[in-house]
Amino acid sequence: MSATVARIPEDRQPTVPLAEPQRRRPWSDLGFWIFAIIIGALLLLPIYVLFKVSVSSLAEATAPRPSYLPREITWENWERLLRWEIIGDPLRHSLTVAFSTAIVAVLIAAPAAYVISRLPRGIRYTVVLGLLLTRMFPEVIIATPIAANFFAWGLNDTDVGLTLAHLIRALPLVSWVLVGTFEVIPRDLEEASAVDGSGRVGTLLRVVLPLAAPGIAVAAIFAWLDSWNDLLYAIYLFLTEQTLPLITYYYANRGTVTDVATFSIILTIPVLVLTLFLQRWIRSGYLSGAVKG
Amino acid sequence: MxxxxxxxxxxxxxxxxxxxxxxxxxxxxxxxxxxxxxxxxxxxxxxxxxxxxxxxxxxxxxxxxxxxxxxxxxxxTFDNYRTVVNRSQFQAAFVNTLGITVMGVTMEMVAGISIALMLSREFGGRGIFRSIVLVPLGVPTLVAGAAMLYFVGFNGYLNEILLDLGIIDVPVYWQQSGPRGMFAIALADLWKATPLVVLILLAGLESIPGDVYEAANVDGASGWRRFWDHTIPLLMPAITMALILRVIDAFRIFDIALVLAGQAIPVMSSFVYFDYQAGSINTAAAAAVILLLMILVFVVAYLLLVARRTEDVQ
Known part of the structure; x- marks a missing residue:
């Protein structure tokens, strides 16, 4: 695996972005556009349907032969569910855990990632690959004993417990994004600062940290998203309390279709906004992190 | 000293x-x-x-x-493994996981390569299209499963679309065990995971030097020939990586299967969870270890086979 992962960066030379082969197109222009529009429509359809159901009455949503366009728009579902008694607690848990996970993940991973980024190349690749491999474990193999332990320690149904669990998933991801961030900060800057008489800690705080700030922000958002989306650890650890994904799941199991759609949209909005905002980094940070190993 | x-x-x-x-x-x-x-x-x-x-x-x-x-x-003792392997629910989970993986990842690779090739061309509106392709990435996995509830239900949009296109005459009941249920879950996975495949393959496509194409153009290679003879071999490292990542994730599928089908269509991960909930943590752990072994066996087998084939070619 290391060979495969490591091979790609060597191929990554400055290249022509495939503008050339356009003159002889495999598809005609019209076919290309039809294909593009169909793909685009299919990709957006599920989100559209969720939104459409969330603004439909229950009768319309459950009718046989569903319609593509809403016959009548009603905000009744939204008004009923967006009340503090219903959404307050899950929202509070989800937000607390997501922000705690993001902050603690950065506090633990950033110092370590800095050290890893200054290791010799070969060791660095091995360490980062090892971090990635921990994300390939089936999560249930970790979650099952974690749940048993946390119940024994009284950490079930607590934000602390869920944060500790979410860090399991967030730390490798954050470390890996941050190793990529620190890697590109030139060592010369640190040496120059050392010559100026700053100690190593001073150099790290005054020179390296500000330069790494954007990368740290991106990594923190990834950790936040991972936590906000999580169902697996929440379902293991939260029995009486609920998070937003949990309440969505419970409604999907026992509730009405319109409520599920409404909760789904509420859960999706911040994720979608952050993802589209992060577009640039998803490619250059997250993925080059993956490809570069 | x-x-x-x-x-x-x-x-x-x-x-x-x-x-x-x-x-x-x-x-x-x-x-x-x-x-x-x-x-x-x-x-x-x-x-x-x-x-x-x-x-x-x-x-x-x-x-x-x-x-x-x-x-x-x-x-x-190996009793836990013996017990769990003989449970019909576990056997169903095992078969479902493999079925979902094969169906889902096959569709994802085909869709991923098509969309990546499309996005590697210059065309008006490419930026918008790129954002649209990324939308499923910005949807929680759980929501991908929930959204699919409105498609694969008996009165869902999948049946509606197929009826409108005249492909079927009577609505199909998708949410049942067997290939149909697997397909329903694979469909949700396809929607959620294709953007990731596209991104990995796009990175691979951009690393193919342009002069390879120029040479192929001079040779007068047709689109399909160029695709099979040049693009695919050069894209192999990216394809390998996308495939390995996707198969591992499909083996571990949890949220989508749980929301879409619950206990009716168990997969490996949800079986472990339900078994743990039922109080038998030892057999749950045995099933989880089997899942880990499935992942390891796949990765090792794939790397051995692909590495050998690449050596043959060279």
Whole structure:
């Protein structure tokens, strides 16, 4: 695996972005556009349907032969569910855990990632690959004993417990994004600062940290998203309390279709906004992190 | 110096073969000197190392241990594995997981390559289209499953679309065990995971040097020939990576299957969860270990086969 992962960066030379082969197109222009529009429509359809159901009455949503366009728009579902008694607690848990996970993940991973980024190349690749491999474990193999332990320690149904669990998933991801961030900060800057008489800690705080700030922000958002989306650890650890994904799941199991759609949209909005905002980094940070190993 | 002292053999007991050439004394001072220079690095790495150790490797070892002892503790036994393998629910979970993986990943690779090739062309509105392709990436996995509820339900949009296109005459009941249920779950996975495949393949496509295409153009290679003879082989590293990542994720599928089908269509991960909920943590751990082995076997087998094939080509 290391060979495969490591091979790609060597191929990554400055290249022509495939503008050339356009003159002889495999598809005609019209076919290309039809294909593009169909793909685009299919990709957006599920989100559209969720939104459409969330603004439909229950009768319309459950009718046989569903319609593509809403016959009548009603905000009744939204008004009923967006009340503090219903959404307050899950929202509070989800937000607390997501922000705690993001902050603690950065506090633990950033110092370590800095050290890893200054290791010799070969060791660095091995360490980062090892971090990635921990994300390939089936999560249930970790979650099952974690749940048993946390119940024994009284950490079930607590934000602390869920944060500790979410860090399991967030730390490798954050470390890996941050190793990529620190890697590109030139060592010369640190040496120059050392010559100026700053100690190593001073150099790290005054020179390296500000330069790494954007990368740290991106990594923190990834950790936040991972936590906000999580169902697996929440379902293991939260029995009486609920998070937003949990309440969505419970409604999907026992509730009405319109409520599920409404909760789904509420859960999706911040994720979608952050993802589209992060577009640039998803490619250059997250993925080059993956490809570069 | 430490080396000199150990070289004189001060700390090596007389009569004992001096096989380990480093004495504990030397190692300690060596460690101390190393620490004196690297104490800050060690301090910075320690929290992460401890966390990974205690919250990943200890639970992993715990699962393996739990899977090898009976519920009352005691001696090592394979009983949990025997019990779990004979359960029909486990067999269904195993078959479903493999079925979903094969269907889902096949569709994802085909869709991923098509969309990546499309996005590698210059056309008006490419930026918008790129954002649209990324939308499913910005949807929680759980929501991908929930959204699919409105498609694969009896009165859902999948039936509606197929009826409108005249492909079927009567609505199909998708949410049942067997290939239809697998397809329903694979469909949700397809929607959620294709953007990731597209991104990996796009990165691969952009690393194909343009002059390969120019050469192919001069040769007068047709679109399909160019695709099979040049694009696919050059894209192989990216395809390998996308495939491995996707198969591993499909083996671990949880949220989508749970929301879409619950206990009716179990998969490996949801089986482990339900078994744990039912109070049999030992068999749950055994099933989780089997899932880990499935992932390992796949990765090793794939790398061996692909590595061998690539050697043959060269």
């Amino acid at each position: 430490a080396q000199d002292r150990s070289a004189t053999g001060v700390l090596v007991a007389p009569g004992r073969p001096a096989a380990p050439p480093t004495s504990t004394y030397q190692r300690k001072t060596g460690l101390q000197r190393w620490l004196a220079r690297h104490w800050l690095d060690v301090l910075l790495v320690t929290p992460l190392v401890l966390y990974i150790l205690f919250f990943m490797f200890v639970p992993l070892a715990q699962s393996v241990y739990l899977s090898l002892v009976s519920a009352s503790g005691g001696e090592l």
